[in-house]
Structure formats: C-alpha cells, structure tokens
Amino acid sequence: xxxxxxxxxxxxxxxxxxxxxxxxxxxxxxxxxxxxxxxxxxxxxxxxxxxxxxxxxxxxxxxxxxxxxxxxxxxxxxxxxxxxxxxxxxxxxxxxxxxxxxxxxxxxxxxxxxxxxxxxxxxxxxxxxxxxxxxxxxxxxxxxxxxxxxxxxxxxxxxxxxxxxxxxxxxxxxxxxxxxxxxxxxxxxxxxxxxxxxx
Numbered sequence: 001x002x003x004x005x006x007x008x009x010x011x012x013x014x015x016x017x018x019x020x021x022x023x024x025x026x027x028x029x030x031x032x033x034x035x036x037x038x039x040x041x042x043x044x045x046x047x048x049x050x051x052x053x054x055x056x057x058x059x060x061x062x063x064x065x066x067x068x069x070x071x072x073x074x075x076x077x078x079x080x081x082x083x084x085x086x087x088x089x090x091x092x093x094x095x096x097x098x099x100x101x102x103x104x105x106x107x108x109x110x111x112x113x114x115x116x117x118x119x120x121x122x123x124x125x126x127x128x129x130x131x132x133x134x135x136x137x138x139x140x141x142x143x144x145x146x147x148x149x150x151x152x153x154x155x156x157x158x159x160x161x162x163x164x165x166x167x168x169x170x171x172x173x174x175x176x177x178x179x180x181x182x183x184x185x186x187x188x189x190x191x192x193x194x195x196x197x198x199x
Contacts, residue, residue: 003034004063004101005056007048007089009071011105012039015175023176026185031198036061044072045085052089057096064093065188067103067153069135070174076122079135083142090148102143104136104154106180109164112173151191156183 006012006024014022014037028035038055040047045068056064066089069082086102093100110125121128136154143150157165157180168180176184192198 001032001034002063003036003059003061004065005036005038005059005061006065006067007038007052007056008065008067008103009039009043009048010041010175011070012037012065012067013041014039014181015041015172016170017176017178017181021178021181023181023184023188026181027188027192030185030189031192033063033192033198042071043068044075044077045069045082046072049085049088052092056089056098057092060096061098063099063101064089065101065103065151066090066093067105069139070105070108070132073128073131073135074121076127079131079138082135083138086139087142087146090146099149101149101151102139104140104150104152105132106153106157106176106184107132107164109166109169109173112166112169112171114173116172118172149191149195151188153184153187156187 012024019025022037024035024037048068066086068086072082090100108129110129114125123131140150157168159165168176168183170177
C-alpha cells in the first residue's frame with residue numbers, strides 16, 4: 001500500500017475533531033492509501049519546512065500533501081515568504097522521489113472569528129482576508145506553472161456568491177467542523193481518483 005504524509009497546521013491536524021473523523025483519517029478509509037497526519041496546530045510554513053526532512057523525507061512516502069500559510073498570514077507575513085517555504089518543500093520532495101501535492105487552504109468565517117476573544121490578525125481581518133485571497137491566487141498559479149498537483153480545498157467552503165458556507169465551521173470560525181472535514185475528505189478522494197488514478 002502506498003503512503004501519503006500530510007504536513008500542515010491545525011487544518012490538517014483537525015482541531016477539536018476526534019482522530020477518526022479528521023479528513024486524513026476519512027480519506028484513508030476511502031482509498032487504498034496509508035495517510036499519515038503530520039499536522040501541528042499553530043505551525044507556520046517555516047515550521048513545516050524545518051521539520052520536512054524528519055517528518056517526510058526520512059519516512060520515504062510515495063506522496064506528500066502540503067498545506068499551510070494561514071498562521072503565517074495571521075502574523076502578517078508576506079505572501080512571497082510563504083510561497084518560498086512551500087516550494088522549498090516541493091523541491092525537496094521531488095529531489096527524493098516523493099510526489100508533492102499542494103492544498104489551497106480553507107477560508108476563514110470572519111464574523112464568527114471576530115465574535116471570539118482570541119487575538120485578531122496583526123493586519124486586522126480585512127488585511128488578513130486580502131492577503132489570503134492573494135495567497136490562494138498566487139499559490140494556485142505558481143503550482144500550475146511548476147506542474148505541481150493542486151487540490152482546491154478553498155472553494156468547497158464557499159457558496160456560489162463566494163460567501164463562506166457557515167455550516168462547515170466550528171464556532172471559532174477558523175477550523176472546519178465534522179461536516180467540513182467530510183467536505184475536505186470528499187474533495188481529496190475525488191482528486192486522487194481522477195488525477196492520480198486511485199481505485
């Protein structure tokens with residue numbers, strides 16, 4: 001059986017979701033694929049890059065799923081820094097014969113997030129949202145130009161009018177609930193079946 005390691009932040013780890021109901025677990029149950037959840041809540045793309053060798057390369061999986069950047073943007077980092085970190089992981093994966101797959105991260109339900117008492121983004125929610133949109137566009141474009149497989153996990157969380165699907169989020173507005181994880185798993189499963197010819 002082939003293996004995929006998912007390296008990322010809380011969107012991959014599955015904040016407040018039982019282990020068996022996170023999208024990596026759901027995806028593993030649906031495909032002939034061992035899926036290792038390497039998400040760490042609060043991690044940045046720099047943190048992911050720093051642990052890429054022990055967490056991914058040393059384990060020699062066939063695939064690595066890379067998704068991050070939301071925490072970086074929360075702290076006001078520039079989009080080009082995120083892109084540099086993510087594509088450094090892509091280069092390392094390819095060098096070691098591991099097929100990289102990039103995920104476009106889910107949006108934020110801003111109204112719900114604002115209602116919580118945690119510290120807001122350094123650039124404010126408007127600045128954060130603008131940078132997230134820039135990041136999604138740039139990441140998708142550069143991945144396509146570099147012939148890296150891309151899974152869009154952003155659009156499934158949006159209505160036709162581009163407003164967030166509020167029923168897919170936990171009360172914090174930042175993390176998917178169980179239905180959100182089901183949506184991610186379904187999108188991932190469809191991608192692997194169509195683009196990577198998994199049974």
